[in-house]
Amino acid sequence: MPPATLSQNLKTFLANLPRHKKPPISKTQEHIVYGGNFSHFDTTLLYFLLRNICSIPEHRLKWGKKPSPTDRSVSANIERIRLIRNDYYGHVASFSLPDPDFINQWNDLFVIVKELESYIGSSTDHQDAVTRLKSCSMDPEVEQNFIDRLLVVEKLQETVENLEQKIEVLENARVPFGIKNISEWKENEKVFLETHSFPSMLDKVRAQSYVTFVGVPGSGKTATARHIALKLQNEGYEILNIKDIKDIETYCDQHDPQVFVIDDVIGKFGLDNAAFSLLSRYEDTLVNPTMSKTKVLMTCRETVYKHETLAESFLCKENNVVLVHSNELALNDQDKRDLMTKYQLDTNILSQEDLASSSHMFPLLCKLFSTRYSIYGPKFFILPIPCILNELNGMKTLYKLQYASLVLLMANQNKLSEEILESGNSTYNGNIFSEKKCRFLKECKVKTNTESFEFIDALSEMEGTYTKKCESGFTFIHDSMFEIVAYHFGHRCRKLMLEYMSSDYIANFIKVNTFDAHKMEGESKIMPKDDQQHKPEAETNVIDLSIKLTEDTLLQMLGERLFKDVESKEIFNVFGNEALKAQSVLQAFMKVMKTKSYSELYSIFLENLEIHDYRSTTFNHG
Incomplete structure (x- = not known):
């Protein structure tokens, strides 16, 4: 029956009621029928409509009474549904049913639905719905739990879709994310x-x-x-x-x-x-x-x-x-005071004279001073490198693991992670990191079997003072910290530095010692006292973190290392290096060169080298 016909039939039914008889349905139920949405009809309203509006013949014992078990008519089954609804839902405050009773009642209900559905046509939709009800949860808490889980799954699906879209954007991007x-x-x-x-x-x-x-x-x-x-x-x-x-x-x-x-x-x-x-x-x-x-x-x-x-x-x-x-x-004095304020430092610790003579590294020094070096007071802003070297002296003695962690970070060219420490696959100048790791740790007096995570934890503890975290592990907080640590370790372990450091480092920080060379800033921390007395005052402010070589064995080793760098095509770093002018270094270089065949020398010096590279280099070492 279409909704419009049902509404008209209801109006006719209500109009024909005796004048003083109360309508069998409420005004709310009337409005539901007139709304035309069958899904809003409950069991009570459906029963009324089927009984009074739809012209369905009464069962043998009449409408409103329990039908005979043998009566399988449509009206009898409608009556049975009404009674089941009242017994188990409509007229009880709360209800539970033992499993055997539930199975019996479910069987009765299934037969009722099956008979009604066969009367309507060949569909089994309602039978299938009753079948699903047999095993579904009817506990509100359990139902809510399933709903919550479904919501989580739905949210995860949305997240995955969003990530897939972002990945697609990144993959298609012309510019890499890094x-x-x-x-x-x-x-x-x-x-x-x-x-x-x-x-x-x-x-x-x-x-x-x-x-x-x-x-x-x-x-x-x-x-x-x-x-x-x-x-x-x-x-x-x-x-x-x-x-x-x-x-x-x-x-x-x-x-x-x-x-x-x-x-x-x-x-x-x-x-x-x-x-x-x-x-x-x-x-x-x-x-x-x-x-x-x-x-x-x-x-x-x-x-x-x-x-x-x-x-x-x-x-x-x-x-x-x-x-x-x-x-x-x-930077003027006001800039410097404002910088100190940015780092929440007391601007009164530096006098006007201190501000005027402070290092050009002032911005970095404010950062370092705020994390560790405040114990040095104004001196740190004027001569910072000796203060940092002094800290490293103490760390080398008292906190060997932390010191060794910084040395390993330096040895691996300012990049270290637990993965690198574990795999040992990082290479520089043909040296496997695991090989030099053992030798550097022995110099630091730290066991070579120390767990990798202990070094990473140590670097993490020094974050903000010596190190900073990056996507793939740790680096030094600033390039200058790399150079200071390299000097502190390297001036005592020159052979290791010659053997393992990069060609760039060798070219710029390994020097052949001459008596007129400038001394590094604050070298008094390392120099013998007698040498300090004859040191010109002007030289005390020169920052030089290079490592000086004087012994013949080291000069010979440098010459051999420079030839090794030439073999690695580091032409500029070798022939632009002032150290190659030193006779001992040049002799060692030539000695290795004489052991090579013509074809080897051709491959080293001429093969695969672009001509403009040579034009940019001045060969003046003889």
Whole structure:
């Protein structure tokens, strides 16, 4: 019966009732019928409609009475459903049923539904529904538990779908995630200070397509470049933190503005001739970028910037360089006090005189002072390296595991993780890390079978003071800390340093000792007292973390190591090394060279080497 017909029949039925007789259904039930939605009908309403509106013949004992068991008519089965509903639901406050009784009652109900369904047609939908009811849970708590689990599953499915979409975006992205990841930058923004000279630096970046920030380690040159990049990001620029100048060509966008940031663009320890040669090839790309708004921000250590090779380079054009220690841009006293406030330091610990004579590494020193070095007072801001070396002296004696952890981090070129310690697959200069790990640990007087997680825990304990966490493990908190630890360990273990350190380190930090060489800042901590008395005052402020060689055996070993680097195609690092001028070193180098055949020498010096590499190198060692 269609809803409209049912509604009309109900109205007719109610209109024909005796005037003073109460209607058998309520106004609410009337509205439900007139609404036309059969799913809202309950058992009571259905019974009324089937009995009074649908013209179904009465069973033998009449409507409203329990039918005879042998009466299987439609009205008898409708009556039975009404009675079951009243007995087990309608007229009880709470109810439970033993399993045997439940099975008997379910069987009766199934027969009723089956007979009614056969009367209607051939469908078994209602029988199937009753069958499912036989085994489903009717406990509200259990039901809610299933609902909660389904909701969790649904939420997990949504999460998986979202992750799949993100993975697809990353896989299809033109720029790898690592190049665009700047989460660490934003964390460091909390302590960044826009100094009195910051506006002029920002103006220079806005005016030029490329700018190089030049300063000593720890002077804030990298932090400044990153801060400016983040400002440009707010203006619609895309930040790309790249390692190789070639990435500009790879990831350049011709339509949207980008800002590329490159740290230590032409070498970290010293001038990297290969990197400089490569950069020179991209001069036109930097000067005239494809997208006119694109910026390239580079950083360079002051010692590298002053190399004579760069004198006429486009990299040194005045309009494209920010010299953070210049008279115009250097931190003034107010900048320094504001920096101390950023790190929650007492600004009164430094006098006016102390501020004036403080190290160019002031930004880094504020960070270190806030975590550990406050015991040194004002002295730390004037001569920081001796203070750090003194701390390492104590650590080497009292906290051998922590010291050894720093040494291993240094030995593996500023990158260490539990995976590297376990696998030992990290290699530098052909040396497997597990091999040198044992030798370095013996020098530190730490057992070689120490668990890897103990070293990682030690590095974690020193996070913020000596180390910082990165995606793949730990690195030093700053490059200068790597150099200080390398000096502290290396000046006592020169042979290990010669054998295992990188070609870059050998080229820039291993020196042949001469009597007129500058001494390192604060070398009095290590020098004999007699030597200190004759040391010129001007030399006490020179920072030199190089390792000096004097013994013939070490000079011979250096010559052999340099030839090994030539075999590894480290041409610039070898023939640009002043140490090769020393007679003992050169003799050792030539001695190894004479053992090689013509074909071996051809392979070493000529094969697979680009001609422009040689043109960029000055061979003046004879």
